[in-house]
Every structure is written in structure tokens, then in C-alpha cells.
Amino acid sequence: MIPTLSAVTRERLRRFMRIIRMAGVIVAGVGALYAGAIADRGARSLLGSLLISIPIGVVDALLTASWIAGIEIFLLTRASMRWLDALPFAAVFILKTLVYGAIAGVVLAGQPGERLLGVVTVYDARTWLIAVCLSLVPVAVVVMMFQAAGLVGYRTFVALLLGKYCRPYAERRFFHFVDVVGSTAIAERLGALEAHRFLAAVFSAVAEPIELCRGEIYQYVGDEIVITWVEADGVADARALRCFSAIRAALAADADRQGR
Template sequence: MYVYGSMAIQRIFRTIPLLATVAAIGAAAGLLYAELTGGRSLLAGMIYGAVIAVTVLTVERGLVFRSAQQRMRQWPTFIYVPAMEVISVVLALIGFAIGGAISWTAGLVTGSLIEATVPTLQALIYSLLIAAVLVSFTRMRDLLGHEVFKSLLLGRYHKPVEERRIFLFLDVVGSTAFARRYGDLRAQNYLAAVFAAIAEPVRQHGGAIDDYIGDMAMITWPEPQGIEQGRCIACVFAILSTFEANRTAWLTRFGQVPEFHAALHGGNIVTAEIGIDRHKISYFGDVVNTTARIEALCRPLGASVLVSAELLARIPALPTGIRAFPKGEHLLKGLDHAIGIVSLKPNPATDRRSVLPPVREAEPALVPD
């Protein structure tokens, strides 16, 4: 059975590796500061640095005060930026106080508790600089995607690599009609809100949003991760469940709830890093084109979610509450053989919300201005 915990708990577990990395970087920065200034023991410097870094990233990642942070992102830039600067100072002070309390209790620093928990101006400025570097690091990681960011850092795809991957093409239905009705600017706001809303379910299921092509998002998994517990399939229905749970907010903001045509397929591809001024991880092979052509079958087959029978056969079991309906074999352009196509739907006899990942009630942040 496919088992889900609460989204908050899952978010924390997914963030643990990042927080551990950030804590290590913060500890190294604290060690360097203690070495340069000689004001505190090296171990105390590491504790200060690690705690400040984790405190800043805990809030920046939305592990606490998530709803408030999402609402703040809707503020005008000239208000949001100064507000975040003030919050960064407050977080650095809180982190310093916690690190100081730990160090003072452990006997690693001398003097009073106040002296241990209140930073000097020099220490505060240094803390803010390190926090800014760490936040920039994590936001660059988000911009490129965790897997792509890691691969670029390690040079994994500096030379082309053959591997097996799963692709999900997620096409927003009706975006062209929306643009005709409301104009291109409002349509772009709509698509930006839609793509922002799918990010969390994708992360939750271990996928990476590789690219946006017009009104379509391309999501990918290394095959072992994607087929484990049917993650790639569960991701699609988690996205649909998220939009359904926030129906009122979408109707209020945009007058409609997003709908999709989705296609899943996987197989052998060649992955390579391309570009000079702007690096990018690109995929080469029939699998990507085939996924796009499977998505194009959604409308003529009257289906919202299609998967190739080839991929479905490699998934040990469907997530609970999802049923498969064969749609026959189809000869797709570019292929010399027909492939089986299967439609996926929630079991009508089951309450979809009971078998899909739990989602929060409607939040205005999912449909930002």
C-alpha cells in the first residue's frame, strides 16, 4: 500500500539533507570566524555558525511560518525586499542567541549569558553575509532543480551518459482560451501560479521539473526512483488533488480550476550537459518525443492521464485508489512499432482524498498576484 504522512512532516524529512549540508557549511564559517578573531573556542564558533545557518534556512525553506511567508511573496518588491532584510537580521540574532545559550551552557564560552547570546556588530555582519550566501545557494538549487544542480556541481554529465529515465509531460488545458479571454499578461500570471503550485507535489514525490515549454511542464525521474511505489503516477494525482482541494481559491482568483493532460513514459536516453554561457542538462532520444506524442493522444482518447503500457509494466503496483484502463496500441509518429497506451483514473468507488497525499486547505499563496 502506498502510504503518505502529512505534507509538513514529509517536507521536513526531505529538507534534512539540505539542512545538514547548510549546518556543516555554517559550522565551517563559524570555525573560520573563531580562528580569525580568537574571541571564542573553535567548537563554540562551529556551534554558533551551524545554529545560525539552520535557523535562517528553517524559515527560508518554509518549515515554519510557511503560510505567512507565502503571503509575503505576494507583496510588492519594494516592500518585500526590505521586509526580508529585517527578517534576516532577526533570524541571525535568534540563531546567535540559541548558539550562544548552547555554548554557554556547555561551558565553551566565558562571561555572562547575555555576553554569549548578544552578538557584536562585527559578528552580526559576518553572520548576515554567511546567511546571504547560503540562501543564494539554496535558491540557485531551487532554480535549477536539486538533481540538475547536483549534477552540474559534480560534473556528472560533462560527458554524455546513457541512463534510464521517466518523463511526465503536464500540459495545462485551456490556457490559449484563457489568454484570448483575459489577455496574455493575465494568462502568464495564471500559468506562473499553476507552475508554482505543482512544485511541492513534484518535490514530494522525488521528481524534478526540468523545463517549461509554453503551457507545458516537463518533469523527470531517474527510473529506479520514479517507479518505486509508483511515485511518478502518484505525483500526477497528487497535483490534481492539490488543485481540487484549493478549488475555491482558484475560482476566486482566476475564475477556473486548472486542468491538465498528462503523459508518462520512460526508457533509455542520453543525458548531457550543454551550453557555455548558460549550462543546461539536456536529454536525447526517442523517449522524450514519444512522451510528447502520448500527451497529444489525451484529447482524441478523452483521457486526462495516459501512461505507456511499457512503463506501467515496470511499476510494481499502482498507488492505492488509482485504476488502469487499456486504450489499445497506437503507432506514434517517429516510431516503427505500435505501443500500448493506458488511461489512469481515480477509483470512482473510493474517496480520492483518502488515497492521495493530504493537502492543505485552500491558501491564497497558491494563486499569487
């Protein structure tokens, strides 16, 4: 009997496949840059390098993107990795870039694309350095995009990239306002710093269920989160309604883990 995947797992798998498809489109250009960097001077050798290195670059980059996306979507969303949220943005960016850069280096060293095409070679130091540098640049860009998207929501981030908010237009939307009950009393009891830490923990705990219900965090207002959906996204699977239950379940699970 085939086990049924949960809604959370299905959404994560959909997001994973979207990232891999995007990577497949982008990395052909990286492969072309790599070919131009290592090709001989002649136009014929440049064309030959392009024909070989582009599919190699696609294979290597897809493997690297699969590892990075898998870590971001399936590993870092676990409660045991919540400690990363307490680190400064710059520290997380540097840490992830180093880790993911190491993964890219391992993939390059294994030469899976070259092995698939039967053109495994031993690179000199110059060529290897160029390959590592070219791989670190897209890795750093991907890490920055993941970090920024995590702050504003993936759909909002894509809309910003595409310039969706640069011009006015009419749109039917659902809005969901989430308040922390008794936040004033909590702040008086805990003090300013602990109250802010408490709110940060609450916002961190509810970010994932909001994302899995495909909601967009419009803004934070004090102790309030304003969540929104375009009409079609909110109606589908009753996401705008299910989000409330998902948020309550996430907060209850977080309270149990913290022993509160």
C-alpha cells in the same frame, strides 16, 4: 496512539534533516574563521580560540540553520505565504536575508554555544561586529541557494553544483509532460498579461507536489511542464505515477482557495 505522519510531512522532515546535516559539515569552517578573526596574535592563543570557537560555531550555526530550514520548509510552503511568489527575486532575497540575519543575530546574542560550554563572555563592539558580519555572509549564501533551488528544483540544483551536467552520460529516466488544457482559449479570453499570471499561478501551485514526489522540472515550454525522474527515484513508491494525482489535488485545492 501515535499519529501517522503524512507523506508530505515525512518528505519535508527528510529534507529538513538533510539541510541540518549539511549545515553541520559547513559551519566548522565558519567557526574557524571566527576564531581567527577574534584570536590574539600568538599561535597558542589562536589554537585555544579554535578549540573553543569551532564547537560554539557549530552549535550556533545549527540552531540558526534549524530556524531557517524550518521556516523555508514548513512555513513558506503554506498557501497563505503564496504572496511571496509575486515579489521580484531581488526583493525576496533582501527580505529573507534581513529576516534570517535577524534570527542569526538573536542566536549570537543568546550565546547558546557559549552557555553550553560555560564560557559566556561580554564581547566588545569590534568583536560583535565581526561576528554579525560573518553570520550575514553564510545567511545570504543560504538564501540565494534556497531561491535558486526553488526555481530549478533542489535535486537539479545540487546536480548543477556538483557539475553533473558538464559531461555526457547515459541515464534511464521517467518523463511526465503536463499541459494546461485549453490554454489558447484562456489566453484569448483573459488577454496576454492575465494569461501569464494564470500560468504563473498554475506553475507555482504544482511546484510543491512535484518536489514532494522528488520530480525534477526539466523545463517549461509555454504552458507545458516537463517533469523527470531517474529510474530508481521514479519507481520508488510509484512517484512518477503518484505525481499526477498530487498535481491534480494541488490544483483543485488552489482553485477552492481562489473560489474558482
